[in-house]
Amino acid sequence: MNSRQRPVCKPILLIAEDNDMLRQSLADLCEEDYQVVEAADGKLALEQFQIHQPALILLDLNMPHLSGIDVLKTLQHEEHRCRIIVHSGHLDASTEQKCSELGAYRCLGKPASWEKLLGAMRSALEQDA
Numbered sequence: 343m344n345s346r347q348r349p350v351c352k353p354i355l356l357i358a359e360d361n362d363m364l365r366q367s368l369a370d371l372c373e374e375d376y377q378v379v380e381a382a383d384g385k386l387a388l389e390q391f392q393i394h395q396p397a398l399i400l401l402d403l404n405m406p407h408l409s410g411i412d413v414l415k416t417l418q419h420e421e422h423r424c425r426i427i428v429h430s431g432h433l434d435a436s437t438e439q440k441c442s443e444l445g446a447y448r449c450l451g452k453p454a455s456w457e458k459l460l461g462a463m464r465s466a467l468e469q470d471a
């Protein structure tokens with residue numbers, strides 16, 4: 343890198359997912375474009391949020407210790423510009439509405455194609471650009 347080039351700062355992505363295999367697959371998929379931080383439960387997701395202040399959260403709803411809904415409720419009271427994409431196998435119209443009311447940018451059901459998921463993530467961050 344010459345002195346005129348600046349290092350590229352990747353946005354921080356927090357993946358809050360209790361399924362280890364899925365969380366690792368998502369992290370592997372995203373590591374080229376994002377600084378990836380992982381959390382295996384809702385409580386850890388909030389801790390990682392406070393430490394890393396991510397630009398984007400990929401949030402499962404059905405997690406131990408604190409549900410994704412509880413995470414959304416907590417983050418609703420925080421000052422932040424983070425976009426949250428709910429990614430869950432437990433979505434219905436009522437749950438989607440509740441997530442939106444609590445500040446979720448978008449809700450995607452599992453399984454979502456990688457293309458759809460990555461597109462939603464790009465779109466979420468472009469809205470702030």
